[in-house]
Amino acid sequence: MESWADVSGRRVVLTGAGRGLGRILASAFDAAGAHLGLVARTKDSLDDLAQTLKGDPLVCAGDVRDDEFNGRVARQMVERFGGVDVWICNAGISPEMTSVSDMSPETWREIVDINLTGTFLGAQAAARVMEPGGRIIITGSVIGDRPRAGLSAYAASKSGAHALTQALALELGPRDITVNAVALGWFDTGLGAHWHRDERRENDIVDHTSLGRWGTAGDLPGAYLFLASAASGYVTGTTLTVDGGYSLI
Numbered sequence: 001m002e003s004w005a006d007v008s009g010r011r012v013v014l015t016g017a018g019r020g021l022g023r024i025l026a027s028a029f030d031a032a033g034a035h036l037g038l039v040a041r042t043k044d045s046l047d048d049l050a051q052t053l054k055g056d057p058l059v060c061a062g063d064v065r066d067d068e069f070n071g072r073v074a075r076q077m078v079e080r081f082g083g084v085d086v087w088i089c090n091a092g093i094s095p096e097m098t099s100v101s102d103m104s105p106e107t108w109r110e111i112v113d114i115n116l117t118g119t120f121l122g123a124q125a126a127a128r129v130m131e132p133g134g135r136i137i138i139t140g141s142v143i144g145d146r147p148r149a150g151l152s153a154y155a156a157s158k159s160g161a162h163a164l165t166q167a168l169a170l171e172l173g174p175r176d177i178t179v180n181a182v183a184l185g186w187f188d189t190g191l192g193a194h195w196h197r198d199e200r201r202e203n204d205i206v207d208h209t210s211l212g213r214w215g216t217a218g219d220l221p222g223a224y225l226f227l228a229s230a231a232s233g234y235v236t237g238t239t240l241t242v243d244g245g246y247s248l249i
């Protein structure tokens with residue numbers, strides 16, 4: 001029997017790898033012996049990350065909204081590592097809070113395009129090359145299930161990502177490919193970091209979180225490692241919430 005949550009030798013595409021949470025996930029999967037394909041728009045950030053890893057990752061700079069780019073990532077993984085076992089759709093954006101009256105159509109489209117369409121296109125590229133036993137993991141958000149005022153586009157995009165997870169799990173189950181989402185709460189890095197600058201919001205989040213603190217780097221990888229490994233072989237279509245109890249209050 002494989003050891004618990006073993007991902008050594010698994011071939012893993014990770015989008016949004018260049019900064020924030022993706023960088024933490026890249027380090028965790030690398031330390032666990034996975035072969036990584038790192039995706040973000042900014043090549044410098046990926047090259048910089050690659051230098052810190054013990055493995056020799058594939059670096060793919062491009063935009064997850066571009067279906068040809070996603071297909072190219074899949075092809076390069078096959079050429080370099082012989083296939084793709086895990087595709088983590090993690091790239092995402094969220095600008096500062098914007099009221100419905102002030103939201104421009106361009107801002108709405110950009111958030112939905114990256115967070116939802118980009119996620120779909122990554123999952124599609126994965127589904128086209130994955131063998132049975134494959135894993136698609138989508139980074140969702142507690143805001144997708146429990147929106148906050150001022151985050152309408154972000155909430156809609158993440159809620160869509162959770163629904164997409166279920167729809168794809170139904171479609172890909174017969175091929176023995178699992179599809180799960182990780183709904184993150186408030187993490188102390190990346191997109192969440194600017195909320196730290198506002199004392200009222202900062203306190204609001206801590207008061208609203210059962211564990212009474214923000215998520216840290218160490219709180220992140222466990223859920224992804226589990227969902228990427230043989231240990232989660234009978235888990236599909238779920239949204240695993242990693243939020244310190246934010247959703248409870």
Ligand SMILES: NC(=O)c1ccc[n+]([C@@H]2O[C@H](COP(=O)([O-])OP(=O)(O)OC[C@H]3O[C@@H](n4cnc5c(N)ncnc54)[C@H](OP(=O)(O)O)[C@@H]3O)[C@@H](O)[C@H]2O)c1
Pocket residue numbers: 015016017018019020021022039040041042043045062063064065090091092093094114118139140141142183184185186187188189190191192193
């Ligand atoms: N931080 C939190 O508290 C939190 C909470 C809930 C959910 N999340 C989710 O977690 C994920 C990662 O967030 P984060 O906090 O790590 O954000 P981050 O620090 O802003 O990093 C975002 C990453 O996504 C990449 N990216 C953005 N748009 C892209 C595009 N169109 N094509 C390719 N790559 C793109 C960025 O690459 P470039 O640098 O090249 O733009 C960067 O590497 C997101 O899906 C976010 O919604 C975060």
